[in-house]
Amino acid sequence: MTTLLIAGGRVLRPDLTVERADVLVDREAGEILAVEPNLAADRDTEETLSAEGGLVVPGLVNAHGHGAMTLLRGYADDKPLDAWLQEDIWPVEGVLTPEDVRAGTDLALLELIRSGTTGFADMYFHVGEVAEAVDAAGLRGRLGHGVVTIGKDEEAAQADVDEGIEMAREYDETADGRVTTALMPHAPHTVGSEYLDQLATAADDLGVPIHFHLNETQEYVDAIDAETGQRPVDYADDHGLLREDTWVAHGVHLTAEEIGTLAETDTSVVHCPASNMKLASGMAPVQTLLDAGVGVGLGTDGAASNNDLDAFDEVRDAAMLGKLAADDAAAVPAEAVVEMATAGSADALGFDSGRIDVGANADLAVLDLDAAHLTPAHDLVSHLAYAVRGSDVRHTVCDGDVLMRDREVLTLDAEAVRRRAREAASAAVDRVE
């Protein structure tokens, strides 16, 4: 067995206590073998990462996003969701080639690795390119083709649904199990009712989960109400979309009844605070969701509505916005947001990650603690929630493989990735204008 030892640091345990310990990893199985003090003295390990002066945390899990939208970072800002999508984003996405999506995804993966994220969900198109990028970069991804049928004739709409199903079939359990898939209707109001039924049936056939945007803006809630006379959560439930392995993004405009249905169906909600603030979509009732027993994860959404993929930013935003939404400084406390970005998101995506524990996936990050903004260190969970930045990450490990060592990304050529993304982005914008 070849092993990796992360030695000399402190470790965040699943109960959010912090202890001095080393972490021993089985590299072939990609699993954590032991979490104990002084493992270095006992074992003949093949590779060691120093965690001296640092904190070993579970790799963060970004449970909702559109990776290749890094190409559109800063392309269109300061508009509400619908105008932003229709006037700016969808026209340029219409000219993106498979190579562009690969370039944008590689840039996203570089940003994720650098900021200590080891697992993520991706809803986009050209999923074959996304899957190849994830395989090569070494991260763990739950991927899907975002199906949109509105505005398309019957043939084009069916082709989009078929592509969603085919991609989910082809790429599930690839890249040594690091790539898994889901069926991803974009949202209840952008996918026709008969196609939602097809996707729900296909999820049963393939044994994969379902993911979609839900109740993100009041306009999108009103659209379903006008079309069906139902609230979107009831409508989605009637189409068989709400299940124990379903996770939905946003959940901003939810009634108490809808929250009850999400809890009863075991549907998880991924909170995207930065995107919700930037697009002025609203404040999700995060503390109410937690109180109702709904599983809550965290996501950045795409880089064009955030505008970065640093999950530590999201953790801080979630705590801040959660208090404002509840009008209560005690709401959405530090422990809750740290849990959301780790175990909460991992559970939503069906990953056995998000915890430093024996038998879990060896997906972790080592943070440097000797920074001015982390001094003094009264409470490291407080620091994780309110003060740590993605740039504090020293090493990133996924599935037992070292993806970044001493701030050097090993699985991607950072310069080449940035150059290709710059070129793809400016050529795409030139084509659309």
Ligand SMILES: CSC[C@H]1O[C@@H](n2cnc3c(O)ncnc32)[C@H](O)[C@@H]1O
């Ligand atoms: C068809 S692939 C996914 C699709 O979703 C778009 N998108 C990006 N951000 C959001 C958001 O906050 N709400 C709804 N849709 C969003 C993205 O541009 C892709 O077209």
Ligand SMILES: [Zn+2]
């Ligand atoms: Zn989204």
